[in-house]
Amino acid sequence: MQAIIIAGGKGTRLRPLTLDCPKPMLSLLQRPYLEWLVWRCTQAGITDILINVHYCAQQVMDYFGDGSQFSARIDYILESEPLDTAGAILLAKNQLRGETLIVFNADILTDLDLQQLIQFHRRHQADATLALTQVSDIRPFGLVELAGDRIVCFHEKPDPMQAEWFLRRGINTVNAGTYVLEPQIFQHYTPYQPLSFERVVFPHSLERGYKMYGFVWQGYWLDLGTPAKYLQGQCDILQGKLGAAWFDLNEGAHQLKEGVWVSNSAEVSPLARLSAPCFVGDQTVIGEQAVVPSGTIIGANSLINRAIAPGFYGSKTILI
Numbered sequence: 001m002q003a004i005i006i007a008g009g010k011g012t013r014l015r016p017l018t019l020d021c022p023k024p025m026l027s028l029l030q031r032p033y034l035e036w037l038v039w040r041c042t043q044a045g046i047t048d049i050l051i052n053v054h055y056c057a058q059q060v061m062d063y064f065g066d067g068s069q070f071s072a073r074i075d076y077i078l079e080s081e082p083l084d085t086a087g088a089i090l091l092a093k094n095q096l097r098g099e100t101l102i103v104f105n106a107d108i109l110t111d112l113d114l115q116q117l118i119q120f121h122r123r124h125q126a127d128a129t130l131a132l133t134q135v136s137d138i139r140p141f142g143l144v145e146l147a148g149d150r151i152v153c154f155h156e157k158p159d160p161m162q163a164e165w166f167l168r169r170g171i172n173t174v175n176a177g178t179y180v181l182e183p184q185i186f187q188h189y190t191p192y193q194p195l196s197f198e199r200v201v202f203p204h205s206l207e208r209g210y211k212m213y214g215f216v217w218q219g220y221w222l223d224l225g226t227p228a229k230y231l232q233g234q235c236d237i238l239q240g241k242l243g244a245a246w247f248d249l250n251e252g253a254h255q256l257k258e259g260v261w262v263s264n265s266a267e268v269s270p271l272a273r274l275s276a277p278c279f280v281g282d283q284t285v286i287g288e289q290a291v292v293p294s295g296t297i298i299g300a301n302s303l304i305n306r307a308i309a310p311g312f313y314g315s316k317t318i319l320i
Helices: 033-043 057-064 084-091 114-123 160-168 197-207 227-238 245-249
Strands: 002-006 048-053 073-078 101-105 108-110 128-134 143-147 150-155 173-181 212-216 221-223 253-257 260-263 278-280 296-298 311-313
Touching: 002 033, 002 084, 033 048, 033 057, 048 057, 057 073, 084 101, 084 197, 101 114, 108 173, 108 227, 114 128, 114 173, 114 212, 128 143, 128 197, 143 212, 150 197, 197 212, 221 227, 227 278, 227 296, 227 311
Parallel strands: 002 048, 002 101, 048 073, 128 212, 260 278, 278 296, 296 311
Antiparallel strands: 101 173, 108 221, 128 173, 143 150, 143 173, 150 212, 253 260
């Protein structure tokens, strides 16, 4: 099985954080989100990984190289111009081996069990399996309607009246951004043209009679696409909402007290007041007058020695 990570977008909703950094390379508690995703693949036994890159592509390629440092074999699908969410698959034709693919959107934080997803796909002998999640407010999302486990319809984002009607029918499952796909569903499309999974490939595959199933994940799921969600995702990790997986990956930090994590190279005065959840980055100094409130992420090489507001503070922040 090969993995493809769609990581070429500009992340415009996350500006200014993404003005000079690709969205999946933004730090999640000092580790690029993309490293977390690569690590999750290798933990599931998937070591052949293709990463689609476009915006600030060199940053991704310089960081991951050939993947050997991350116990993987990594190659790149370099887009000269954006080809939407599925266009990169056709661009990678010569890099694919004709086997099952697992595809990730690189802006979703989740504890989705990849082995369970793959086993579900194989058990149903599916052509396409979409990981789905249930949301209470369905209006920002396109909906995926199921009959049992089988996908029977895709619906556009509903207006308020439509949303009420869908919810009365118990339809609240949305695309969770991870797919297991067989290569035959791509045979109908031409390379080097923009192609969308959500608007084209998935609806057309259903119309063509391909066997499409939905794997509903009841665990943690968050779209990291806005600054508020980006901060929330990090706080959720600190509060243990994704289990211990991140802490298995990031051994360079320790828990000062419940929900308060500090880099091993940071200095925190015993008089400083830190409230959970919060994180203190590498080589950062927290002085005796510091008051760090709940919901605060402090980057590396910073100096804090006064009361601050909750939020995300990047590297080299000085507040005294």
